[in-house]
Amino acid sequence: MFNKVLIANRGEIALRVIRACRELGIQSVAVYSEADAKSLHVKHADEAYCIGPPPAKSSYLNTDAIIEVATDSGCDAIHPGYGFLSENAPFVESVRKAGIEFIGPSASVIKKLGDKTVARNTMKKAGLPLIPGSPGTLKSENEAIELANRFGYPCIIKASGGGGGRGMRLVFSDADVPDAFHSAKREAEAFFNNGDVYMEKYLEEPRHIEFQIIADKSGNVVHLGERDCSIQRRHQKLLEEAPSPRMTAMLRETMGNAAIQGAKAVKYENAGTFEFLLDKYGNFYFMEVNTRIQVEHPVTELVTGIDLVKQQILVAAGEELPFKQSDIKINGHAIECRINAEDPQENFFPSPGKITMYNPPGGPGVRLDGISYTGYEIPPYYDSMVAKLIVWDSNRQGAINRMRRALDEYTIEGVKTTIPFHKMILFNAYFRKGEYSTNFIPKRILNEDKLIPKEIKKCLKTKVFGHKIHYFEEVASTNRIAKEMAATGAEEGTMILAETQSGGIKGRIGREWISPFGGVSFSLVLRPKAAPRNASKITLAAASAVCKTIREMYGLDARISWPNDVLIGGRKVCGILTDIAMDVNSIKYIVLGFGVNVNVEMLSFPTKIQKSATSIKEELGKTVSRKDFIDALLREFEIQYEHFNEGRYEEILTGYKSLIYPLGSRVIVKDQDNLYEGISVDITEDGAFVMKAKDGSLMTFMTGDVHAHPDEIIKKPAPQPS
Numbered sequence: 001m002f003n004k005v006l007i008a009n010r011g012e013i014a015l016r017v018i019r020a021c022r023e024l025g026i027q028s029v030a031v032y033s034e035a036d037a038k039s040l041h042v043k044h045a046d047e048a049y050c051i052g053p054p055p056a057k058s059s060y061l062n063t064d065a066i067i068e069v070a071t072d073s074g075c076d077a078i079h080p081g082y083g084f085l086s087e088n089a090p091f092v093e094s095v096r097k098a099g100i101e102f103i104g105p106s107a108s109v110i111k112k113l114g115d116k117t118v119a120r121n122t123m124k125k126a127g128l129p130l131i132p133g134s135p136g137t138l139k140s141e142n143e144a145i146e147l148a149n150r151f152g153y154p155c156i157i158k159a160s161g162g163g164g165g166r167g168m169r170l171v172f173s174d175a176d177v178p179d180a181f182h183s184a185k186r187e188a189e190a191f192f193n194n195g196d197v198y199m200e201k202y203l204e205e206p207r208h209i210e211f212q213i214i215a216d217k218s219g220n221v222v223h224l225g226e227r228d229c230s231i232q233r234r235h236q237k238l239l240e241e242a243p244s245p246r247m248t249a250m251l252r253e254t255m256g257n258a259a260i261q262g263a264k265a266v267k268y269e270n271a272g273t274f275e276f277l278l279d280k281y282g283n284f285y286f287m288e289v290n291t292r293i294q295v296e297h298p299v300t301e302l303v304t305g306i307d308l309v310k311q312q313i314l315v316a317a318g319e320e321l322p323f324k325q326s327d328i329k330i331n332g333h334a335i336e337c338r339i340n341a342e343d344p345q346e347n348f349f350p351s352p353g354k355i356t357m358y359n360p361p362g363g364p365g366v367r368l369d370g371i372s373y374t375g376y377e378i379p380p381y382y383d384s385m386v387a388k389l390i391v392w393d394s395n396r397q398g399a400i401n402r403m404r405r406a407l408d409e410y411t412i413e414g415v416k417t418t419i420p421f422h423k424m425i426l427f428n429a430y431f432r433k434g435e436y437s438t439n440f441i442p443k444r445i446l447n448e449d450k451l452i453p454k455e456i457k458k459c460l461k462t463k464v465f466g467h468k469i470h471y472f473e474e475v476a477s478t479n480r481i482a483k484e485m486a487a488t489g490a491e492e493g494t495m496i497l498a499e500t501q502s503g504g505i506k507g508r509i510g511r512e513w514i515s516p517f518g519g520v521s522f523s524l525v526l527r528p529k530a531a532p533r534n535a536s537k538i539t540l541a542a543a544s545a546v547c548k549t550i551r552e553m554y555g556l557d558a559r560i561s562w563p564n565d566v567l568i569g570g571r572k573v574c575g576i577l578t579d580i581a582m583d584v585n586s587i588k589y590i591v592l593g594f595g596v597n598v599n600v601e602m603l604s605f606p607t608k609i610q611k612s613a614t615s616i617k618e619e620l621g622k623t624v625s626r627k628d629f630i631d632a633l634l635r636e637f638e639i640q641y642e643h644f645n646e647g648r649y650e651e652i653l654t655g656y657k658s659l660i661y662p663l664g665s666r667v668i669v670k671d672q673d674n675l676y677e678g679i680s681v682d683i684t685e686d687g688a689f690v691m692k693a694k695d696g697s698l699m700t701f702m703t704g705d706v707h708a709h710p711d712e713i714i715k716k717p718a719p720q721p722s
Contacts, residue, residue, distance in 0.1 A: 001317050002026050002077045002101070006070040007041070009081030010060060012369045012388060013293070014041035017079045020309040029073050031066055033059035035379040040371040047073055054381045060084045063091050067098050077101040077316060079309075083383070086292040087114055103316040104270050105291050112266060113289040116160045117198050120286070126265035128258050128286040131277065133200035141181040144199055145174050151201040157184045161194030168235060170202060205437040206277040207246055208232065209284065211259040212300045214271050214308065216315040221263045222323065223256040224304050225330050227296055229275075231425060233348065233441045238418070239425055240296035241335045242303045245396060245434025246278065252330075255284055260325075262286070271297075271312045280437075295338065295388065298369060302334035302392040333399040334392045337407070339370075340384040343416035345452070345473070352380040356414035361406035365392045365399075378415060386417060396434070400426055420473030420499065421445075427500075427517040429601030451497060451520075456627050464493035465524060465634040465641075472498045479577055479593040482523035486581070486589040494525040501595070518599035518617070520626050520633075526590040529645050532582045535590065539564045539578045540656045540687050541644050542592055545637035546574045547659045553632055556619055560660045562689045562706045566596075567661075570708070571614035573597050594633070598626050649685060657683055661708055667691060671704035680706070 005021050006029040007014045014030060018041060021028040030045030035054035042048045049069045052059035059065070061084060070078055078095050080086035080103070092107040104110070113119045117137050124130050132151045137160055138144050148155040148171060157180050159167025167188035169180035181197070189195035208229045215221040228244035229237045243252070259274035273290040297308045306323070315321065342348040358374040370387025372378070378386065391406055393399040404426050407419055425431055430444050453469040460466050468491065475481060478496040485494060501515035515521045528538070543564040550558040550566065550573070561567050566574035577593035597615035605613045617623055643651050657663070660683065669676045669691055676699060678691040689701045 002313065004029060004073065004075045005077045005079055006031065006075040007079050007081060008066050008085055010036050010039065010041060010382065011385065012371050013081035015044060015371055016369055017081060017309055018044050020307065020313060024310060024313060029069065029075055031069055035381055038376065054379060056084065056382065063094055067094055070100055071098055075100060077103055079103040080292065082292050082295055089114065101316055103312050105268055105272065109266050109268055110291045113291055114161065116158060116288055119288060122266060123262050123286045126262050128262050129284065131200045131203065131285040134198045137196040137198050138181065141178045144181050145177045147199050148177060154202040155199055156202040157181055157197050157199050159184065159188035159192055160196035160198055162188060162192035166191045167197065203277050203279050205439055206279050207244065208438050209244055209255065209278045210273045210275040211256055212273055213259050213263050214311050214315065214321065215263055215268045216321045217269055217318055218320050220321045221260045221268065222321055222325050222328060223259050224300050224306060224328055226252060226255065227299055229296065230436055230438045231440055232438055237296065237338065239335065239337050239422065240299055241333065242299040243330050243333065251282060270315055271308055296336050298367060298388065298390040299334035299336050302390060303330050303332055304328060332392055332394045333396040334390060335399045335403050336388055336390045337403065337422045339386045339389055340418045341378045341386050341415045342384050342418055344418060344421040350380065350384045351416035352378045353415045355412060357411060359411035361409035365402055366406050386412065400432060423474065424517050427604050429603035432603055451499060451626060453497065456630055459627060459631050460634065461631060462634045462638050465638050466495045467493060469495045469497055474498060474500050477501055478521055478523040479579055479591050482525050482591040483579055486525045486591055490525045492525060492527040495522055497522040515595055516600045516604035518601060518604065520594065520596045520598045520630060523591050523593040526592060528587055528590060530587060532587055534649060535580050535582060535587055536687050537649055537652060538590055538592065538644055539576060541640035541652050542576050542637060544656050544659055545633060545640045546594065546596060549633045549636050550616065553629065554616060554620060560656065562660060563687060568614055568619050571612055573614050573616065598629055599623050653683065653685060665708060668707045669701055669704045671701055
């Protein structure tokens with residue numbers, strides 16, 4: 001066994017290896033750049049040495065400095081982590097020439113599998129299925145055009161010596177090839193110091209499935225099941241899960257055996273990952289081998305119970321694997337979200353800087369691999385990862401729910417993060433059903449009509465409303481923020497807009513609002529001239545505006561359910577929440593909150609309200625423009641608001657009555673804990689609901705909940721969609 005291991009890396013993976021070493025009784029040595037002096041991997045290592053200034057080429061890629069530290073500190077092994085020098089064959093040769101063990105495969109294997117063209121040919125000889133592609137590197141754009149016509153478009157040009165989405169270009173016709181060929185070569189040269197590229201047939205809507213293998217020096221190779229890495233943006237993985245929702249036991253055995261076959265063909269040692277593309281027909285194709293530990297290895301650890309980093313160290317030290325293939329069982333489901341310091345609203349632009357508040361999630365089945373803390377400064381020199389959030393549960397739906405809970409708990413302030421974006425993924429109905437491929441992000445998320453304030457304002461036709469927008473990916477309550485702003489002087493028409501609300505906002509009768517992704521949730525600050533006694537009429541105007549907008553834009557039979565819910569076919573599509581600040585003589589301000597289910601998928605609603613909720617998208621069977629809806633609603637409400645300020649209350653009431661569910665029908669009214677049955681009669685000028693009771697008396701309600709069918713079983717109010 002090793003006595004001392006140097007970790008030639010930084011950040012969370014360095015800390016992960018340090019912890020494994022400590023549990024194995026091995027001393028750890030950290031190296032760090034000047035920018036990482038306060039990193040947790042430096043603090044937790046037994047020894048730590050600065051190896052240079054912040055740029056990676058002067059520190060974490062400085063092979064001479066790293067090997068010098070390893071030699072001087074008496075290390076007998078080096079763990080490379082992932083990235084940096086982890087797949088650098090010359091570095092491995094230098095390490096072993098220095099008499100130090102490299103925790104990973106041999107230099108010759110890294111070199112053979114690192115060249116994608118050589119790797120393809122090697123795996124073809126080993127019997128693994130390949131995507132149709134060029135037999136070697138492309139010599140010219142004309143060769144690329146000839147091959148593309150033979151394979152059939154679309155095709156993809158890839159860097160031979162790299163990965164991670166660099167040096168990759170899609171081509172859909174002959175005209176696309178020249179620019180793609182040369183730009184891919186330039187990028188490959190810049191990132192990998194190797195401008196060679198090759199071509200493959202591009203599979204449309206495949207899944208990216210990778211198999212984890214571990215091999216010892218005695219030739220024993222075992223696979224630990226698959227990970228589904230299809231949730232990607234520009235070929236960069238964002239979320240991974242194990243097992244894959246697409247996998248069957250038979251397919252797992254077939255693909256796993258292929259990975260083992262490929263590993264044995266090159267006499268592979270240590271941990272590695274065989275990556276495949278899986279098409280919708282169940283055909284799989286070898287893509288590449290990653291000759292290192294993967295970022296997403298924790299999901300495999302959680303479903304197999306095997307510590308991969310410890311196994312790396314043990315097999316590098318000459319120990320045989322303590323398990324056989326028949327011992328490997330997949331237990332439960334695990335999901336990993338890569339939390340990056342990036343701004344999704346600004347095309348995922350990096351957001352380095354100081355973390356001013358850091359509150360990590362916890363609880364059963366939650367794991368966090370990271371080095372961040374309050375006061376930690378994320379440097380701008382390296383990747384933008386803050387942490388990896390991993391959860392486990394006994395089944396996939398439980399894991400999704402646990403991840404959503406963990407993301408809700410996770411608070412990071414001072415830098416922008418991808419936490420809200422991950423929530424969007426987890427709320428998406430297609431993801432929840434397991435129906436996704438590598439184009440999921442551009443097709444199902446980024447194409448979902450993002451609410452971008454400058455785009456909304458560009459198209460507005462209102463005089464006042466919406467010209468000042470405060471946008472949030474997620475808030476507890478837009479009304480709460482709007483009230484705080486109104487109390488400190490926010491001007492009329494100020495709009496608080498959010499992708500979703502998560503604070504358990506209580507509505508008019510104490511019920512919790514649910515605001516799923518795909519909806520429109522915003523609050524307006526109003527400063528009306530009306531007398532306080534007329535303040536309640538603003539809610540009638542708002543409900544009428546929503547109802548009219550839906551009817552006129554989409555031809556749907558939207559109706560108002562007193563006092564301010566909007567329904568389509570008896571199912572709720574909108575809720576309105578009104579907060580009023582006034583004294584005896586004047587209204588100080590009104591905050592009006594709108595929650596409209598515009599493009600919400602049915603599966604995004606909690607199960608218990610799926611029968612009572614709907615969305616415009618569900619009713620039409622297609623996605624609509626939320627930007628256009630906001631513009632139309634604000635225009636209609638501005639008209640209603642002008643009537644309100646001018647005292648034209650009779651006009652507002654007449655319009656409201658024309659849109660409400662028919663008067664004269666049998667109803668049940670639930671007012672607090674009491675139920676009343678009768679016939680709906682009228683809406684008063686104050687907006688109160690009048691019902692004729694069974695005994696013939698008239699009852700007037702200022703609050704309550706009206707149900708149109710007297711035989712409906714009234715249960716304890718469930719959370720309502722907004």
